[in-house]
Amino acid sequence: MxxxxxxxxxxxxxxxxxxxxxxxxxxxxxxxxxxxxQRVESVDLSGVWGNLGSSVPAAGAPHAEGPYLLSxxxxxxxxxxxxxxxxxxxxxxxxxxxxxxxxGPHATFDRSTDPNIQYxxxxxxxxxxxxxxxxxxxxxxxxxxxxxxYGVVWRVVWLNRKHSADPDPxxxxxxxGWYEGKDTLVVDSxxxxxxxxxxxxxxxxxxxxxxIERIRKVSQDKLELAIxxxxxxxxxxxxxxxxxxxxxxxDFAKExxxxxxxxxxxxxxxxETPTTAPAK
Amino acid sequence: MRxxxxxxxxxAGALLLGSSRLSAHHGTSGYDMDKDTVLKGxxxxxxxxxxxxxxxxxxxxxxxxxxxxxxxxxxxxxxxxTGWTRHSLASGDHVTLYFHAAKNGSxxxxxxxxxxxxxxVLENRA
Numbered sequence: 323m324x325x326x327x328x329x330x331x332x333x334x335x336x337x338x339x340x341x342x343x344x345x346x347x348x349x350x351x352x353x354x355x356x357x358x359x360q361r362v363e364s365v366d367l368s369g370v371w372g373n374l375g376s377s378v379p380a381a382g383a384p385h386a387e388g389p390y391l392l393s394x395x396x397x398x399x400x401x402x403x404x405x406x407x408x409x410x411x412x413x414x415x416x417x418x419x420x421x422x423x424x425x426g427p428h429a430t431f432d433r434s435t436d437p438n439i440q441y442x443x444x445x446x447x448x449x450x451x452x453x454x455x456x457x458x459x460x461x462x463x464x465x466x467x468x469x470x471x472y473g474v475v476w477r478v479v480w481l482n483r484k485h486s487a488d489p490d491p492x493x494x495x496x497x498x499g500w501y502e503g504k505d506t507l508v509v510d511s512x513x514x515x516x517x518x519x520x521x522x523x524x525x526x527x528x529x530x531x532x533x534i535e536r537i538r539k540v541s542q543d544k545l546e547l548a549i550x551x552x553x554x555x556x557x558x559x560x561x562x563x564x565x566x567x568x569x570x571x572x573d574f575a576k577e578x579x580x581x582x583x584x585x586x587x588x589x590x591x592x593x594e595t596p597t598t599a600p601a602k
Numbered sequence: 603m604r605x606x607x608x609x610x611x612x613x614a615g616a617l618l619l620g621s622s623r624l625s626a627h628h629g630t631s632g633y634d635m636d637k638d639t640v641l642k643g644x645x646x647x648x649x650x651x652x653x654x655x656x657x658x659x660x661x662x663x664x665x666x667x668x669x670x671x672x673x674x675x676x677x678x679x680x681x682x683x684t685g686w687t688r689h690s691l692a693s694g695d696h697v698t699l700y701f702h703a704a705k706n707g708s709x710x711x712x713x714x715x716x717x718x719x720x721x722x723v724l725e726n727r728a
Contacts, residue, residue: 375680378714378726380700381638429629439628439653454728455679471679577679585652592656593674593710597632601706 364501365539367459370574372471373566375454390425390452391521391549391563399427401523407561408525414556417526425452425522432594436524437517442581444475444493446518447511447533448549451566458574459507466499466507472579479509489513491529502536509535520551521563528555543570633702633712643671645695650688652677654728657691657713659699673701673711680727690724691716 392398395407402418410418422430424439437443445453453472460467466479479499489496489512496513514531532552540546545568552560643659655675660668675681678688691697696719701711713726 374683375676375727377684378702378712378728379635380714381636381702424628429631431629431632434628573682577677577682579652579677579679582652588651589653589656589674592672593654594628594632596708597704597706597710599706599708 364461365503365505365507367461367466367507367537367539367545370456370458370571371545371568372456372571373454373569374456374571391448391566394561394564401426402428402525409558409561411556411558414526418524421519421524423519423522423524426524432590432598436522437519438473438581439586442473442583442586443517444473446493446514446520447477447495447497448535448551448563449519449521450475450494451547451549452522453579455579456571456574466509469574471575471577474578474580479507485510485512491515493518495531495533505540506536506538509533509537511535526556527551527553530555540567544568630702630712632704632706632710634705635702637702638700638714639703639711640698640700641671642696642698645691645693645697646670647693648688648691650678655681657699657716659697661699669709671699671709671711673699673713675713675726676728681724684725684727686724690718695719 390398393401393406393408396403396405400406402415420435422428422433422435424430424434424436434440438445438449444450450457450470450472453470455470455472457471458469460469463481465481468477468479470476475494477494477497479497481499483498485498486496491513492515494514495511497509497511499507499509502508511533512531514527514529514533516527516529516531518527519525520527530553534550534552536546536548536550538546538548547566547568548562549566550560550562551557641659641661643661645657645659647656647658649656649658654677657673657675659671659673661671662668678686681690698717700714700716702714704710712728715723715725717723
């Protein structure tokens with residue numbers, strides 16, 4: 323009788339385990355909610371990170387590539403062409419080619435159509451990583467907060483939570499995250515408006531944008547940032563930027579980098595307009 | 603044939619180099635990045651500001667006529683990485699500026715580096 327009870331208990335436990343696993347699988351890649359007492363395996367992302375731009379070279383001197391998000395294929399000069407490996411919808415490449423971006427092979431000096439330069443609208447994701455500035459992760463049990471110097475902006479990456487059914491469109495989207503293994507934070511974001519650019523080249527997106535960031539700590543002083551774009555409104559298939567290596571830095575927020583329309587206009591008046599005026 | 607291959611590599615290199623000259627805020631197509639300009643000048647104003655700092659200075663041309671210039675440098679958050687502070691330059695300082703001047707001949711440019719009277723050299727970071 324006792325053996326039967328033990329066997330029945332084991333069967334019930336096994337059934338519950340199978341049901342739980344099936345539920346997890348049905349929810350996709352994001353783990354389900356983790357109970358308060360469960361230990362969360364995480365990667366320590368503390369510190370300051372970022373690639374900090376490069377010096378302006380003298381004539382003929384070599385120039386290091388900036389910390390910019392480029393294209394799956396080709397070099398910077400191929401960005402925005404069929405050689406760049408991005409599966410643009412026809413309207414998306416037409417819109418890209420109509421822009422006056424601050425970066426890429428067609429970088430313009432003045433009268434940029436960049437919504438960040440024109441209006442100081444937030445960079446959004448993943449463009450926020452295009453800035454040659456620093457960022458910091460603040461990790462808690464319920465969320466990872468990412469603080470960015472550029473734009474003086476922050477995001478919340480909710481752990482142990484699913485996406486909202488219908489998030490309101492916003493500049494930085496709605497982000498959930500989870501840890502994979504002992505070295506990676508995965509950030510999954512939806513709920514974007516369509517006002518931002520994906521990068522400084524000017525690649526557009528729609529409100530269907532879904533961004534997956536895989537932030538892997540490869541050593542004490544290096545992160546790898548792999549970004550996948552999933553937006554069937556603008557692109558016919560998922561595509562990924564080349565993995566970026568991000569260096570450990572220091573002195574977070576010693577100088578933040580706010581965006582000011584007034585300062586942009588002042589710079590336009592003092593530098594851009596005189597520099598682009600017809601030669602006398 | 604060998605010249606053709608060399609020319610192709612040179613063109614590819616030029617395209618790559620030219621295209622990689624980027625700024626967080628704007629391109630550099632307004633400046634002659636293939637030519638360095640060096641001027642000794644007197645600082646008249648230093649704007650420690652975003653999106654780019656601005657160095658205003660007076661410099662004499664070959665005929666001795668004094669002209670007011672403005673060259674841009676990086677924003678404060680980048681300049682601090684190479685030792686700049688908002689007090690690095692002050693009105694009246696005598697400095698030597700290395701920069702790329704505007705293509706259209708206007709007295710504007712983008713800084714490469716500035717040598718102070720003390721001998722300290724501050725590099726631009728954009």
